[in-house]
Amino acid sequence: xxxxxCQISISLDGFVAGRNQSEENxxxxxxxxxxxxxxxxxxxxxxxxxxxxxxxxxxxxxxxSLENVGAGVMGRNMFGPVHGGAWGDEPWTxxxxxxxxxxxxxxxxxHYPRDxxxxxxxxxxxxxxxxxxxxxxxxxxxxxxxxIMLWGGGKIAQQYLAAGLLDELELHVVPVxxxxxxxxxxxxxxAKVQLEQVRAVEAPGVTHLxxxxxx
Amino acid sequence: xxxxxCQISISLDGFVAGRNQSEENxxxxxxxxxxxxxxxxxxxxxxxxxxxxxxxxxxxxxxxSLENVGAGVMGRNMFGPVHGGAWGDEPWTxxxxxxxxxxxxxxxxxHYPRDxxxxxxxxxxxxxxxxxxxxxxxxxxxxxxxxIMLWGGGKIAQQYLAAGLLDELELHVVPVxxxxxxxxxxxxxxAKVQLEQVRAVEAPGVTHLxxxxxx
Numbered sequence: 326x327x328x329x330x331c332q333i334s335i336s337l338d339g340f341v342a343g344r345n346q347s348e349e350n351x352x353x354x355x356x357x358x359x360x361x362x363x364x365x366x367x368x369x370x371x372x373x374x375x376x377x378x379x380x381x382x383x384x385x386x387x388x389x390s391l392e393n394v395g396a397g398v399m400g401r402n403m404f405g406p407v408h409g410g411a412w413g414d415e416p417w418t419x420x421x422x423x424x425x426x427x428x429x430x431x432x433x434x435x436h437y438p439r440d441x442x443x444x445x446x447x448x449x450x451x452x453x454x455x456x457x458x459x460x461x462x463x464x465x466x467x468x469x470x471x472x473i474m475l476w477g478g479g480k481i482a483q484q485y486l487a488a489g490l491l492d493e494l495e496l497h498v499v500p501v502x503x504x505x506x507x508x509x510x511x512x513x514x515x516a517k518v519q520l521e522q523v524r525a526v527e528a529p530g531v532t533h534l535x536x537x538x539x540x
Numbered sequence: 541x542x543x544x545x546c547q548i549s550i551s552l553d554g555f556v557a558g559r560n561q562s563e564e565n566x567x568x569x570x571x572x573x574x575x576x577x578x579x580x581x582x583x584x585x586x587x588x589x590x591x592x593x594x595x596x597x598x599x600x601x602x603x604x605s606l607e608n609v610g611a612g613v614m615g616r617n618m619f620g621p622v623h624g625g626a627w628g629d630e631p632w633t634x635x636x637x638x639x640x641x642x643x644x645x646x647x648x649x650x651h652y653p654r655d656x657x658x659x660x661x662x663x664x665x666x667x668x669x670x671x672x673x674x675x676x677x678x679x680x681x682x683x684x685x686x687x688i689m690l691w692g693g694g695k696i697a698q699q700y701l702a703a704g705l706l707d708e709l710e711l712h713v714v715p716v717x718x719x720x721x722x723x724x725x726x727x728x729x730x731a732k733v734q735l736e737q738v739r740a741v742e743a744p745g746v747t748h749l750x751x752x753x754x755x
Contacts, residue, residue, distance in 0.1 A: 335712075337735065337751075338725035339554040363675065496552075497712075500735040500751055502725055510553035510717055520715040525742035532740040532749055536552075536715055 327468050328396075328492040329461060331475040332390050333509065334359035337498050340477035340506040344366050351478060352403050353506050362531035363387060372426045382528035386495075387397050393473025396464040397431040398457075400481035407435045407452060419450065430467040432460045434481060446533055457484050479507045486538070487516040488526075495519070495535040542683050543707040544613075544676060546690040546697050547605050548724065548747075549574035550711050555721040556694035560596075565694060566617050574714050577746035578602060587641045590752050601710075610644040610686025615696035622650045622667060633657055634665065645682040647675045649696060668736040668753035672699050692723045701753070706752040709735070710750040 335341050336359060339422030343353030352359065355430045368387045371376050401407055406417050419425055428447040439452040453460040464473045475485055496509075523535040550654075551574060558568030567574065578584050583602045590742050616622055618714030621632050636641055643662040654667040668675040680689045690700055700706045734754040741748040 333661075337749075355636065457582075498749065500737045502733050502735065504727070504728065508553075510719075513719065514715070515719065518717050520717065522715045522742075522745060522747065525740055525747040527737075527740035530737060531748070532737065534552075534713065534747055 327395065327473055328467060328472045329485065329490055330394075330472050330493040330495070331379075331485070331491055332399055332497065333479065333482060333493040334363070334499055336365055336499055336501045336503045336506075338502045338504065339508050339510060341477065341505045341509045344359040346402070347374055351405075353503075355501070355503050358501050358505065359382075362497060362499060362528065363400060371420075374424065383531060383533070386497075386526060386528070386533045390474065393471050394429060394474045395468030396429050397427055398460050398464050398476045398481070398485075399431055399433045399476040400431060400478045401435040402478045402480065404433045404435075404450070407433065407437045407439055418441070418444065424448075425528055430464070431476070432464045432467075434460050434519040437484055445510060457481070457488060457490065458487055461485070473474050481511050482509060483512050486518055487513045489516070489518075489538075489540045491538050493523075493535070493537055495533060498532045498534055501529065532540075541670075542680060542685055543687045544690055544705055545687050545708040545710070546700070546706055547710040548692055548694065549578070550712055550724055551716045551718040552619070553717045553719065554723050554725060555640040556667050556692065556697075556720045556724045557722040559720040559730060560700040561722060563621050563641075565642070566620075567692070568718075569723065570716070570718050572710075573716050576638075577712060577714060577743065580707065588636075589639065594599055597741060598746060599749070601712075601741060601743070607690065608686050609644060609689045610645050610683030611624070612642055612689045613679050613693055614646055614648050614692045616648060616650040617650045617693045617695065618685065618691055619650075619665070622648065622652045622654055631657070633659065638675045639663075640712045645679070647679045647682075649675050649717065672696070672703060676700070677704055694724045695727075697724060698727050701733055702728045704731070704753075704755050706753050708738075708750065708752055709750060713749055715745065 341443040343356040346353040350495040365379045366382050370378040421458045424445040425448040430449045432451045432453050438454050454461050519539040558571040561568040580594045583599050585593040639660040640663040645664045646666050647666045648668050653669050656698040657665045735751040
């Protein structure tokens with residue numbers, strides 16, 4: 326069966342976003358430092374239509390996030406303002422330009438119903454208003470046996486973790502102390518989540534810790 | 541100059557002790573799971589006067605904690621009831637029997653003045669009532685150029701970290717979610733702590749993450 330996989334960058338003190346998250350800055354204050362390990366990678370730049378960049382031990386980790394994935398699930402905070410709102414007249418279609426780096430259907434959890442948006446390069450954004458199980462069900466069907474990537478933010482990851490629906494969690498642990506913000510392992514509501522360490526990969530400025538969720 | 545080093549086991553969600561810590565159970569509920577990686581090691585058992593045990597990638601990490609250390613600093617919660625109290629008539633001399641596994645002077649931060657206690661095997665417990673800088677100063681003198689090991693608990697580690705006195709922090713990250721308890725990276729009072737990743741070592745049921753504190 327296809328797996329629901331989550332990868333997320335996290336500060337050493339457990340935050341996946343800094344304080345004062347907003348629509349304009351979903352990563353909060355200082356949160357962009359969580360991505361310092363990935364943005365310089367040649368593999369990341371290439372997937373975002375850019376040239377050049379570094380190759381190091383994180384390259385393989387990033388490449389794996391692109392492999393055998395047939396659909397995605399994303400929170401509304403990561404996607405941006407589903408309903409338009411303060412963002413002008415054009416309907417918002419995410420942060421990633423006309424050709425987003427997904428190239429598969431992405432199911433976005435939101436309270437605002439909206440028709441699917443077909444982008445270039447195989448990405449279609451679907452908007453799901455009836456909860457995480459429905460989004461996962463639709464994603465699983467769309468993935469046709471491949472895995473489903475659970476993109477952030479942290480709140481969505483928490484919900485899938487607490488519901489026992491997550492199969493694999495890979496944390497990119499960054500040597501930064503944010504001090505405040507959104508914690509990944511919060512709001513689990515006493516859910517007994519059991520993890521098994523799969524591997525650890527040391528890379529420049531980050532360690533990648535992969536766990537299997539055992540239920 | 542000799543370094544102040546701290547090693548501490550931490551749950552994946554950032555706790556160094558579970559909820560309901562007490563004198564009888566300083567690790568709190570579920571906290572003993574944080575040490576599951578070290579207690580079975582032959583190297584650990586040997587240092588506690590026991591035979592047998594495992595050898596794996598954690599062995600070297602544990603052995604390093606014994607090397608080039610000339611003194612220790614410890615919190616009163618880790619040592620136990622300095623003032624005796626509910627523990628009967630005999631003065632409390634720690635959890636480690638007559639021959640504690642330190643074999644160097646250990647400076648214990650407490651509010652209760654008490655004469656030093658000389659144990660077997662080179663360990664002497666000194667009780668320091670005038671704060672963390674004094675304890676570090678005394679330990680540094682006693683260490684005669686060797687490093688100083690900062691033993692827990694988490695509160696003491698926080699205080700040294702916030703004061704900019706810690707040189708090296710090694711976290712033994714255990715795939716356990718405690719959900720509640722004592723967080724290591726709490727109460728830093730807005731101190732700007734900068735960390736540099738030194739290395740990551742994968743081992744059975746734990747990953748060892750070592751950081752240099754940059755000031």
